[in-house]
Amino acid sequence: MNENADQRQRDHIILLATDGSLPALAATKKAVQMAIESGSRLVAVTVNESSIMTALERKGEEVAESRLKGPLSLGTEVARAYGETKGVMVETMMLPAGPLVARILQFSEELDPDLIIMGNSGRSGWERIQLGSVAEGVMKHARYPVLIAKGFHLEEMKDIMNVAKGVARPTPISVVVEAPKVTLDSLGIGRRLSVAVVAMMLFLVPYFGLGLVSAFYPGTMVSDMFGSFQVNVIWILVIFPLGWITALVYNRIAETYD
Amino acid sequence: MASAITLAFVFGLIGVSLGVAIYSRRYSRTASEFYVAGRKISWLQNSLALTGDYLSAASFLGVAGAIAVLGIDKAWDGLGYFGGYIILLLLLAVPLRKIGKYTAPDALTTRFKDNRAIRMSAMVSVVIISTFYVIPQMVGAGALLQLLVGWDYVMAEIIIGALVITYVAVGGMRATTYNQIIQGMILWGAMFLILILTATTFFNTDLGAIMAQAKEMIPPQLAAELLAGDPSVPDWSTLTAGEAVAFVSMKLAGTPDALTPGVFASGWMNVIALAAGLVFGTAGLPHVLTRYFTVEKPKDARTSTMGVLIMVGTFYIMTIFVGLGAMYVLYPDLMGYFMGGQASIAQNMAVPLLSELAGGDVLLGIAIGGAFCAILSTVAGLLITIGTTVTHDFYKQVINPDASDLREVSVAKLSIVASGTMAVAFAIGLADQNVSYLVTLAFGIAASVFFPVLFLSVWWKRYTSQGALSTIVVGMVVSAVFVVARLMGYADLIGIPVLINPALYSLPAAMLAGIVVSLLTDDIGDAENFMVRAHGPNWEE
Numbered sequence: 001m002n003e004n005a006d007q008r009q010r011d012h013i014i015l016l017a018t019d020g021s022l023p024a025l026a027a028t029k030k031a032v033q034m035a036i037e038s039g040s041r042l043v044a045v046t047v048n049e050s051s052i053m054t055a056l057e058r059k060g061e062e063v064a065e066s067r068l069k070g071p072l073s074l075g076t077e078v079a080r081a082y083g084e085t086k087g088v089m090v091e092t093m094m095l096p097a098g099p100l101v102a103r104i105l106q107f108s109e110e111l112d113p114d115l116i117i118m119g120n121s122g123r124s125g126w127e128r129i130q131l132g133s134v135a136e137g138v139m140k141h142a143r144y145p146v147l148i149a150k151g152f153h154l155e156e157m158k159d160i161m162n163v164a165k166g167v168a169r170p171t172p173i174s175v176v177v178e179a180p181k182v183t184l185d186s187l188g189i190g191r192r193l194s195v196a197v198v199a200m201m202l203f204l205v206p207y208f209g210l211g212l213v214s215a216f217y218p219g220t221m222v223s224d225m226f227g228s229f230q231v232n233v234i235w236i237l238v239i240f241p242l243g244w245i246t247a248l249v250y251n252r253i254a255e256t257y258d
Numbered sequence: 259m260a261s262a263i264t265l266a267f268v269f270g271l272i273g274v275s276l277g278v279a280i281y282s283r284r285y286s287r288t289a290s291e292f293y294v295a296g297r298k299i300s301w302l303q304n305s306l307a308l309t310g311d312y313l314s315a316a317s318f319l320g321v322a323g324a325i326a327v328l329g330i331d332k333a334w335d336g337l338g339y340f341g342g343y344i345i346l347l348l349l350l351a352v353p354l355r356k357i358g359k360y361t362a363p364d365a366l367t368t369r370f371k372d373n374r375a376i377r378m379s380a381m382v383s384v385v386i387i388s389t390f391y392v393i394p395q396m397v398g399a400g401a402l403l404q405l406l407v408g409w410d411y412v413m414a415e416i417i418i419g420a421l422v423i424t425y426v427a428v429g430g431m432r433a434t435t436y437n438q439i440i441q442g443m444i445l446w447g448a449m450f451l452i453l454i455l456t457a458t459t460f461f462n463t464d465l466g467a468i469m470a471q472a473k474e475m476i477p478p479q480l481a482a483e484l485l486a487g488d489p490s491v492p493d494w495s496t497l498t499a500g501e502a503v504a505f506v507s508m509k510l511a512g513t514p515d516a517l518t519p520g521v522f523a524s525g526w527m528n529v530i531a532l533a534a535g536l537v538f539g540t541a542g543l544p545h546v547l548t549r550y551f552t553v554e555k556p557k558d559a560r561t562s563t564m565g566v567l568i569m570v571g572t573f574y575i576m577t578i579f580v581g582l583g584a585m586y587v588l589y590p591d592l593m594g595y596f597m598g599g600q601a602s603i604a605q606n607m608a609v610p611l612l613s614e615l616a617g618g619d620v621l622l623g624i625a626i627g628g629a630f631c632a633i634l635s636t637v638a639g640l641l642i643t644i645g646t647t648v649t650h651d652f653y654k655q656v657i658n659p660d661a662s663d664l665r666e667v668s669v670a671k672l673s674i675v676a677s678g679t680m681a682v683a684f685a686i687g688l689a690d691q692n693v694s695y696l697v698t699l700a701f702g703i704a705a706s707v708f709f710p711v712l713f714l715s716v717w718w719k720r721y722t723s724q725g726a727l728s729t730i731v732v733g734m735v736v737s738a739v740f741v742v743a744r745l746m747g748y749a750d751l752i753g754i755p756v757l758i759n760p761a762l763y764s765l766p767a768a769m770l771a772g773i774v775v776s777l778l779t780d781d782i783g784d785a786e787n788f789m790v791r792a793h794g795p796n797w798e799e
Contacts, residue, residue, distance in 0.1 A: 021531055036695050060667045099289040132284035182794050184719065184786050189793060193717050196348040203344050207337065207537065212544035215517035228470035230517050236333050238577065240571040243344050247567050250348055257352075257793070 012040035015113035016090075017104050017138070019046055023119030025160050026148035028079045031117040041110060042088060044079035047103045062125050067208055077167045082160050100136035120150045123255030144183045194258070199250040203243050210235050267623020268630060270306030275631045276425060278437045303439060305559050305565020308549055310442030310565065312339075313573065314636035315398060315629045316697070318445050319609050325581025327592055329516035330630035331523060332581070334486065334532055336574030345709075346550075347512065347563040350541060353716040353792035354550045355559035361643075362547050362650045362708055369715050369788035370723040370781075374655070381651040381770050383707045384482045384544040385644055386734075387655060389681070390700040391543070392640040396685035397798065398606060399633040405603060406610060406626050411689050419682035422637045426674050438683065441635060444628045446573055452609065453576045453626065456583040457617035464773020465579055472516040472582040478589065478604065480521060481506045482596030485515065494594035516585055527707035528758050535759030538702030541745040542708035545643040584612040600653040641681070645674035698759055699741045706733030714794050719785045733768030736760065 016031040018024040028044070035042040076092035083090035095103045108116060122133040139146045154161075214221050214232060221232040229237075291489065324332035359365045360727040363380035370376050396415060402416035409516050463465040485491055485506070494502060514521050523529045540546065553559050585592070596605035596789040610629070654661055661669070711729045714721045740760035743751045750756055754763065 039425050056558055059663055066288050076435050099287060101288045129280065129284070134289040136286060141551065141584060147792070177283035178551075182790060184789050187790065189719070189789060192793065200345065200348050203341060204537075207341055208530060208533055210337075211334075211523075212526055215524075218519055222517060228466045228473065230469070230473070232519050233330065233469060233517060236330070236337065237575060239337055240340065240575055241342060241638040243571060246344055247347055249566050251564055 013113040014040045014042050015116045016044040017118040020075035023121050026152035027117050027119035029160050030149045032083050032086050043091045044076045045093045046075045046099045078164045082163045100134045104138050112125045115145050117147045120148045202246045260620045263619040269626040271627030292551050304562035306442045308566045310438035313445045314521045315633045317630050322577040322581040322603040323608040327479040327583040328522050331521045333578050337538035338536020340571050341537040345541040351563050352556050352561040355556045356792050360648045360650050365646045370783040373723050375653050383645050384647045387700045387704050388640045388644045390696040392681050393684050394680050396697050415682050415685045423678045426638045446626045448624050452613045453580050454781050459616050468583050471586045475516045476506050476513045477516050478592040493592040497590045499589045531757040531759040531762035535701050535761030538705035542704035545639045580657040584608040636748040641674045641678050644677045645670045648673045687755050703735040704762040705761040706737045706768045710768045722776040722779040723781045724779040725772040727770045728775040729772035732771035736767045737764035
């Protein structure tokens with residue numbers, strides 16, 4: 001890279017937000033093209049989208065998105081690979097989980113780009129009501145020019161589609177196979193179980209104890225302890241905080257397992 | 259029949275609930291402020307969501323209501339539901355999240371690969387437990403609406419069924435996080451308001467006064483049984499609370515008061531059986547377990563449970579005071595219901611009636627609306643649990659292993675609609691029946707099937723597939739036999755006393771069967787990998 005190019009790169013930054021869907025690939029294509037034409041620095045981001053959903057919800061959403069999904073690849077990786085084929089260095093970044101629009105906006109403030117490029121899924125009807133439009137949200141709130149790539153010819157997308165097919169999205173399963181390098185013995189399951197059971201007794205002994213003492217010594221249970229509060233009432237009221245303490249203590253111990 | 263203001267609150271809350279169900283997912287994507295669903299408060303969100311998910315109408319109306327008619331002995335329900343989460347936290351929450359599967363049967367077959375017998379028996383257990391749990395919810399909901407809004411029972415059931423199915427089909431699957439959060443706050447807040455207003459209006463803002471009063475009262479359900487057929491019983495509607503309490507106490511001097519233990523569960527075996535069934539049953543309820551498959555990170559499973567314990571614990575502490583307060587304030591009403599043969603109304607109505615007296619139409623509206631939303635989401639959660647397991651563990655495994663995701667989702671939705679329709683039909687058919695034994699059975703089976711089988715799978719390397727199957731079958735059979743025996747009114751079964759909850763026998767039997775059979779067989783499945791995954795460092799990050 002010559003000095004002249006460096007000079008221009010500092011001047012001009014394009015932010016590409018991509019999720020690897022077909023419209024996002026169209027935007028990627030456009031972004032790479034514009035980066036070449038203007039000699040800009042190109043930064044591609046994707047947001048790690050996660051929210052509390054049941055498996056069925058997640059699957060339902062995946063089905064709803066499948067129409068838009070390209071070859072199920074990670075958007076930033078496609079941008080990087082596609083950029084390589086065109087001789088452009090694409091910087092990539094995975095933004096932490098959170099609302100998609102907010103994450104993109106937040107990152108744009110840090111990056112201070114000259115242009116934000118993203119695709120528009122063109123969802124309509126019920127899906128639109130449920131999922132909304134990220135492109136629209138960014139356009140509405142961004143303090144930078146936003147270019148929305150809308151509509152594309154599959155014919156023209158062939159090159160980037162081929163790149164995308166080569167960049168398969170990593171599935172959790174493939175991570176599982178690699179990850180467990182630890183052995184079961186090294187985890188000390190027996191010791192952990194003992195710790196959990198001992199902690200559990202902190203709660204279960206007074207819990208079942210309430211039942212046993214009530215059954216065998218009902219007279220003790222109904223005598224007053226504090227004002228009009230009887231022994232059994234106090235006992236019940238104490239079990240709850242004991243449960244909280246049990247949970248807190250255990251939580252401290254279990255933190256070391258993470 | 260409720261007033262216009264009350265109805266406005268009820269429908270307002272249902273509207274908010276449905277609206278949030280529809281828009282929450284969209285909001286979580288397109289909000290322009292990042293802190294909305296950001297990491298910092300996610301444990302709090304998680305725990306509120308879990309709390310809202312867990313606090314059903316049974317907790318909101320049932321626990322305080324039961325204390326109002328039977329006294330302090332019914333605090334066991336709250337203690338057990340609370341304690342169940344401690345068991346979950348210590349033994350199951352994180353491992354289950356780390357295994358990260360779709361359903362409880364799925365988690366088991368991750369260890370015992372392709373074991374169809376385990377998958378099927380576990381699937382059947384999920385369906386049975388969830389069905390037994392859903393029917394009383396529906397029956398209770400129908401009765402509530404009938405009484406408060408004045409709808410015909412059948413009509414009420416159909417409306418609830420239609421709402422639940424819409425809610426599931428429309429609002430994503432389970433009206434995700436935000437709805438549960440709002441609901442958790444509404445139910446907790448309503449109980450708090452009821453407690454504060456009851457204490458200030460009737461007890462001089464002194465919780466000790468509630469206790470002092472409780473000691474002077476004979477629990478209405480007990481009193482009604484003892485006074486049945488007594489000609490000197492007055493017309494309860496003409497008496498004040500104080501007069502009614504004084505009358506009963508005079509007639510039944512020496513009878514246990516509202517703070518005497520043993521009114522509901524007498525003898526140590528009954529108490530321990532009840533306590534064990536509640537605490538281990540909660541830890542084994544499939545729809546509770548399912549929630550742990552949804553939290554974002556394994557660590558969240560733990561921190562969220564901590565939050566749940568705080569929310570749920572304080573909630574049940576409040577129900578004790580609210581229940582005992584309701585007993586006094588509503589004493590003549592409750593006596594009237596019992597002696598007029600309307601026992602189930604007496605129990606379910608205590609919280610709404612008290613809220614009306616303490617906070618007028620507005621609080622009544624919040625109480626009914628909150629209860630109604632709780633019913634909607636609990637029933638929805640149960641139907642989804644049924645639908646997911648039927649689709650994932652049966653349809654996808656047995657009928658059509660090549661089913662696409664699209665197909666799987668449609669089959670799941672169909673089975674949710676089908677099981678929802680069946681639940682409505684059952685609820686209509688079982689109107690006016692006492693169906694609370696179904697809940698006992700649900701807890702009993704959950705305590706004796708899922709708790710032991712998951713516990714042993716996650717923690718014991720020597721556990722074998724044959725052992726797991728024995729646990730499931732023995733737990734199921736023993737708990738079913740003892741519940742049926744109790745229903746038929748047997749005092750004992752081949753010399754073994756029949757208790758109010760089967761767990762005292764069925765849980766140890768299921769554990770023992772699993773351990774003994776495991777020691778005699780040797781198919782430990784994929785124990786090494788499974789347990790490393792369940793307990794090892796988080797492989798997702």
